[in-house]
Amino acid sequence: MLVLAIDTATPAVTAGVVELGSERVTVLAERVTHDARAHGELLTPHVLDAVSRAGATLRDLAAVVCGVGPGPFTGLRAGIVTAAALADSLDVPAYPVCSLDAIASDAVADGADAPFLVVTDARRREVYWAAYDREGHRSRGPEVAAPAALDPAARRVEHAHPSPAGLARTAATAIRASEAPAPLTPLYLRRPDAAVPGARKRVSAS
Amino acid sequence: MSRIVMGVESSCDETGVGLVRLHDDGTVELLADEVASSVAEHARFGGVVPEVASRAHLEAMVPTVHRAFDTAGLRMSDVSAVAVTAGPGLAGALLVGLSAAKAYAAALDVPLYGVNHLAGHIAVDTLQHGPLPAPSLALLVSGGHTQLLRVDDIAGKITEIGSTVDDAAGEAYDKVARVLDLPYPGGPPIDRAAREGAPDAIAFPRGMTGPRDAAYDFSFSGLKTAVARWVEAAQARGEDVPVADVAASFQEAVADVLTAKAVRAATESGIGTLVISGGVAANSRLAALAAQRCADAGIELRIPRPRLCTDNGAMIAALGAHLVSAGCAPSALEVSADPALPVSTISL
Ligand SMILES: [Zn+2]
Numbered sequence: 001m002l003v004l005a006i007d008t009a010t011p012a013v014t015a016g017v018v019e020l021g022s023e024r025v026t027v028l029a030e031r032v033t034h035d036a037r038a039h040g041e042l043l044t045p046h047v048l049d050a051v052s053r054a055g056a057t058l059r060d061l062a063a064v065v066c067g068v069g070p071g072p073f074t075g076l077r078a079g080i081v082t083a084a085a086l087a088d089s090l091d092v093p094a095y096p097v098c099s100l101d102a103i104a105s106d107a108v109a110d111g112a113d114a115p116f117l118v119v120t121d122a123r124r125r126e127v128y129w130a131a132y133d134r135e136g137h138r139s140r141g142p143e144v145a146a147p148a149a150l151d152p153a154a155r156r157v158e159h160a161h162p163s164p165a166g167l168a169r170t171a172a173t174a175i176r177a178s179e180a181p182a183p184l185t186p187l188y189l190r191r192p193d194a195a196v197p198g199a200r201k202r203v204s205a206s
Numbered sequence: 207m208s209r210i211v212m213g214v215e216s217s218c219d220e221t222g223v224g225l226v227r228l229h230d231d232g233t234v235e236l237l238a239d240e241v242a243s244s245v246a247e248h249a250r251f252g253g254v255v256p257e258v259a260s261r262a263h264l265e266a267m268v269p270t271v272h273r274a275f276d277t278a279g280l281r282m283s284d285v286s287a288v289a290v291t292a293g294p295g296l297a298g299a300l301l302v303g304l305s306a307a308k309a310y311a312a313a314l315d316v317p318l319y320g321v322n323h324l325a326g327h328i329a330v331d332t333l334q335h336g337p338l339p340a341p342s343l344a345l346l347v348s349g350g351h352t353q354l355l356r357v358d359d360i361a362g363k364i365t366e367i368g369s370t371v372d373d374a375a376g377e378a379y380d381k382v383a384r385v386l387d388l389p390y391p392g393g394p395p396i397d398r399a400a401r402e403g404a405p406d407a408i409a410f411p412r413g414m415t416g417p418r419d420a421a422y423d424f425s426f427s428g429l430k431t432a433v434a435r436w437v438e439a440a441q442a443r444g445e446d447v448p449v450a451d452v453a454a455s456f457q458e459a460v461a462d463v464l465t466a467k468a469v470r471a472a473t474e475s476g477i478g479t480l481v482i483s484g485g486v487a488a489n490s491r492l493a494a495l496a497a498q499r500c501a502d503a504g505i506e507l508r509i510p511r512p513r514l515c516t517d518n519g520a521m522i523a524a525l526g527a528h529l530v531s532a533g534c535a536p537s538a539l540e541v542s543a544d545p546a547l548p549v550s551t552i553s554l
Contacts, residue, residue: 040301040304040305040542041542042540043305044308047309048312058312058313073298074260074301077261077263077302078302079305081263081267081306081309082305083309084267084306084309085267085268085305085309085310085313086313088271088310089282089313089314090313186261186264188261192255192257192258193257194251194257194258196251197252200384200385202434202438203431204439
C-alpha cells in the first residue's frame with residue numbers, strides 16, 4: 001500500500017511516498033528541501049510532487065505518517081496540520097511518529113551500532129534527544145536539554161532529519177495492523193514563553 | 207451553477223471556518239460560520255500570546271472544519287474553492303491556517319486563494335446586506351487595526367486613506383480596561399459599564415483632531431494615557447473611581463473621533479455608503495453615534511451583526527467567493543503568509 005510520509009520537525013521540509021509491503025518499505029519518491037522558514041510554503045507542493053513522481057495521485061494513498069517532533073514550534077505545526085488536513089479530506093488514517101524514532105530507524109538501517117543517542121537542534125543552545133537501546137528501541141526521551149547534560153561517552157547518530165523511509169518504518173506495524181491512530185499531538189517539550197503581567201505601571205509622575 | 211467556497215481564518219486568536227454559496231448572479235450566501243476561540247487562554251496574560259494562539263489553532267483546525275460541514279449539511283467534495291487568510295496577522299498563527307488550507311485545496315483538487323484579512327472584514331458585510339455599492343468607505347476597527355479604506359472593488363481595489371498612528375482602537379479599550387480593573391478583552395466590559403455613566407462627565411482628549419493633523423488618521427495613545435492619569439489622580443486624592451463615568455467618557459471620545467472622521471471622509475469624497483466592521487464595530491455607542499451622524503449626512507450605514515464583525519472564517523469565504531466571481535487568478539500552492547500584508551493587496 002502507498003503511504004505518504006511528512007516531517008517538519010527539523011529545518012528540512014520532508015515529503016515522500018513509500019510502498020509499504022508486508023516485509024519491506026520501499027521509497028518511490030521523495031522531496032526534501034533544507035530551509036527552516038519554508039515549511040509553510042513548500043510542504044504541500046513537495047507532497048504533490050512526490051506523489052506524482054511516484055506515479056500516483058493523492059487518492060491512491062492508504063495512510064499518512066507524520067513526524068510530530070520534538071521540533072521548534074512554528075515549522076513543526078506546518079507538517080502536523082498538513083498531515084491532519086490531508087488525511088481528513090482523503091479519509092485515510094494519519095499516524096504520528098516521534099521524529100527522533102524515525103531518525104533512529106534510519107541509523108539502524110544504515111548499519112549504525114546501537115545503543116546510541118539521537119540528537120537534533122532545539123535552538124536556544126539546547127538539543128532534543130532520545131536514547132535507543134541495543135535493539136534500536138527508544139529507552140529514554142524525548143527530552144530537551146543543554147548539550148552538556150548528555151552522556152559524553154554515548155555514541156551519537158548524525159542524521160539531521162528523518163527520511164520518509166524511516167518515518168514509514170516507524171509506523172509500519174501500526175499501519176499494517178490497521179490500528180486506530182493516536183492523535184497527531186505535537187511534542188513541544190517546552191512551554192510557551194509568556195509572562196502574566198505584574199501590577200500596572202503608573203503613568204503619572206508621583 | 208452555484209459554487210461552494212470554504213474560508214479558513216487563523217490570523218489571531220480565532221480559528222474560523224466558513225462555508226458560503228456563490229450564486230450565478232454574484233450574490234454570496236452564508237451557509238456555515240464556525241469559530242473556535244482561544245481568547246480565554248490569553249486573558250490572564252492581558253493580550254494575545256502568539257505561541258498560545260498557534261497551538262490552539264493546530265488543535266482546533268480539523269474539528270472546526272468538520273463543524274462547518276456538519277452545520278452546512280455539505281460534503282467536502284461539494285467545495286469548489288478554498289480561501290485562506292494569508293495576512294496580515296501573527297506569523298505562526300497564519301502558518302497553521304495556510305498550511306491546512308493548502309492541504310485541503312490539494313486533496314480536493316480545487317483552487318486556493320490566499321487573501322487579505324482586512325478585505326475579508328469588508329467582504330463579510332455582503333453576506334448580510336448584499337452587494338457593496340462602488341465606491342464605498344470602510345472603517346475597520348478592532349484590537350489589531352484601525353483604518354479608513356476606500357473600496358472601489360472588493361475583489362480588485364481597496365485604498366487606505368487613513369489609519370492609526372499608534373494604538374488600534376481595540377487596544378485602547380484593553381488598556382483602559384486594565385486601568386479600571388475590568389477584564390480582558392476590554393471592549394464588552396467597558397461598553398457595559400458605560401451604560402450607567404455620563405459620556406460628558408470627563409472631557410478626555412480627541413486625538414489627531416487639530417487643524418494641522420492628518421484629517422483621516424487616528425491616535426489613541428494620548429487618550430489612553432489621559433484616562434490613566436485621570437484615574438491615578440482620583441486615587442491619589444483618596445476618591446473612589448467613578449468607573450461608569452470614566453468608561454462612558456472614554457468610549458465617547460473613541461466613538462466621536464471614529465465617526466467624525468469616517469463621515470467627513472465619506473462626505474469629502476462624495477461616497478454614499480459607510481461600512482463599519484471589525485471587533486470594535488460591535489460597540490453600542492459607536493454604532494449609535496455612527497447611525498446618527500450618517501443619517502444627518504445622508505450616508506447609508508452598514509454594520510454587519512456582531513458575530514460577523516469579529517474574526518471568522520465566513521469573512522474569508524465571502525472574500526474568496528467575490529474573487530472567484532470576478533475571475534481572479536488563484537494563488538500558487540507555494541504562496542507564503544505575509545504578517546504585514548498591506549490592505550491594497552487583496553489576494554496573493
Ligand atoms: Zn480582524
